[in-house]
Amino acid sequence: MTRSIEATSHDTATEATAAARTDEAEDGLDTPFTLPELARLDEALTMSSRETGLRFTLYMGDLGQRTRSRAEQLHATSGGDPAESVLLAVSPGQRVVEVVTGHAAARRLPDRACALAVLSMTNAFAAGDLVGGIVNGLRQLSDQAGHPRGLKTH
Amino acid sequence: MSVVETLLVFAVIPLAIVLLFAVLxxxxxxxxKARYKPGQPWQYQPVWWEPHPLHGPAAGNHDDGPKAIGSSVYQEPQAIGSGHGSASHGATSHGSTSHGATAHGATSHGATAVGASAAQPAPVSAGPLGGARGTW
Incomplete structure (x- = not known):
């Protein structure tokens, strides 16, 4: 299925390079967001990660009974260096948001800053604005973490 | 001015204008999409988004681990906590399935579930974790 979609659409893959962008999100996967919203999320994640050098990932889905330990499990397997990664886990069905920071990331993102970002996120979520809340939360977190000197972003 | 003319001018024409603007x-x-409202159940698959890597796969470096593709919409593999499902997209036929540590999680796309049994990244301890929790 995916192959035929990619063959007929914006498939940028060549013999030597992989596709830079596939259209999986708009067809097969049932995402709760529209394409512009997905683009906002994508840009917020990518830009906050590049700006800070930390690795922000966003999980949306059920977190089970013990949300905190589930979020910490997810953080441990989030790829990259978990010490420097930050996981935003949002479970709209349970109305829970968890932010997990590795120990290196926690030095630049103290729990207090995370709590502030979580507060602004829950405000937006309670108004029904998932994407806006996530984007603003990411902005707050990356503003707090700042840009380390010597980090090459390009 | 007959009754019909009066009705046309004073009722039908304003109604038509109002309807035109309403449609526009x-x-x-x-x-x-159905908009999310707090309290309603969330019946979508779990999704995990990750940032684009600095030098993505379009730059041609296939050799060091899984790379984000495009908008990085990854579905989580079914096993709880078993790792990060990386959508191995259709371009895997030119050799990018050969990374030992690449996580090719099962996705819902039939053609993309290549190597779903490949090794998942082991959970790495990140030391004392910080963070915050919120409900709404």
Missing amino acids: TLLPGRAK
Whole structure:
């Protein structure tokens, strides 16, 4: 299925390079967001990660009974260096948001800053604005973490 | 002015104008997705988004681990906590399935579930974790 979609659409893959962008999100996967919203999320994640050098990932889905330990499990397997990664886990069905920071990331993102970002996120979520809340939360977190000197972003 | 003319001028024409503007304003804004409201159940698959890597796969470096593809919409593998499902997209036929540590999680796309049994990244301890929790 995916192959035929990619063959007929914006498939940028060549013999030597992989596709830079596939259209999986708009067809097969049932995402709760529209394409512009997905683009906002994508840009917020990518830009906050590049700006800070930390690795922000966003999980949306059920977190089970013990949300905190589930979020910490997810953080441990989030790829990259978990010490420097930050996981935003949002479970709209349970109305829970968890932010997990590795120990290196926690030095630049103290729990207090995370709590502030979580507060602004829950405000937006309670108004029904998932994407806006996530984007603003990411902005707050990356503003707090700042840009380390010597980090090459390009 | 007959009754019919009066009705046409004072009722039908204003109604037509109102309807025209209603159509012009309401049609483009129709929400295609059901908007999330707090308290309603969330019946979507879990999704995990990750940032684009600095030098993505389009730059041609296939050799060091899984790379984000495009908008990085990854579905989580079914086993709880077993790792990060990386959508191995259709371009895997030119050799990018050969990374030992690449996580090729099962996705819902039939053609993309290549190597779903490949090794998942082991959970790495990140030391004392920080963070915050919120409910709404």
